[in-house]
Amino acid sequence: MASKATRVRAIALYKELHRLGRDYDPSYDFHGKLRRMFEKNRNLTDAEEIEQAFKFGEYIKKETLALYSLRKYRHLKRMYPSSSLSDP
């Protein structure tokens, strides 16, 4: 952990990812993986590497959000199929 700023940022990212992981398939062990990934990177000192790690975390966050959105949309589309003849 280089500085206070990165520490705050890392904790915020962890909290956000942890909250997202609640809706994930439990067999995947999202929380376990999350914790291990953060622990693996805890001693980074190089600013470049730290930034890379943050970028990866943000990427996982966006991917997970996209997965949830898709899952929900597909589910709702199946529940409420469009009955119109035109392409919805």
Add this chain to the structure above:
Amino acid sequence: MRPSAARLLNILVPVKRAVDYAVKIRVNPQQTGIDLNVKHSMNPFDEIAVEEAVRIRERLKEAVKSIKVVTIGPPKSAETLRTALAMGADSAIHVEIPESDPSPEPLGVAKTLKALIERQKEGVDIVILGKQAIDDDAGQTGQMLAGLMGWSQATFASKVVVDAENKVANVTREIDGGLQELKCRLPVVVTTDLRLNEPRYASLPNIMKAKKKPIEKLLAADLGVDLTPRLETIKVEEPPKRVGGGKVENVDELLAKLKDAGITAIKRA
């Protein structure tokens, strides 16, 4: 540039705390309803409504004065309001009903909303809500509200364009057979369809900020509305279990089975 509308627009978004979309619905043992001891969340169509209100403001900027969300439900419904506030609404109203009370019916909800709207000193120009709730699939509240208020209505909206200056909303509706475009004078009731937009994710910082936004608590009695149900559910039962299909070896067998089922060939003209 200052908007030249005589008055700024106020948007009201009613939301419902409904059974979560991913829950497998089960009929309760008494066969009087569904098992409600399951995960609840904001009705997905109402999420789309909140998102649309926020987007309308993003497009019209200062022409929109406020986005208020309202819910009628037990104490736990406050969570749903917090989510809406985290998505971008300014303030919320919680019409609280006792935990043990049955869910209000669409007419009751419409009457409550009418009383609320009439109470708003600054008026309401657009009411936008989900087309139906995924737990009861009534699909009546928006229409009933428009009827009670004598307002224009545009249901199953797949696109909403508000012209604040001319006080008009151009709404594209999804109907059987295609799309219909309506030009509605404000005030208007709009109900949202699935394809209107993709609701934003309420991030943790926004949820924290939302804790500071005001939630006004009211009782239905304060509004002079009686939410006693007018309908009695006699029985709820699951649909018959799907009987498995069968496999056929060849086309002849298929034709034989179709014939057994009473399906005959049509003579080509």
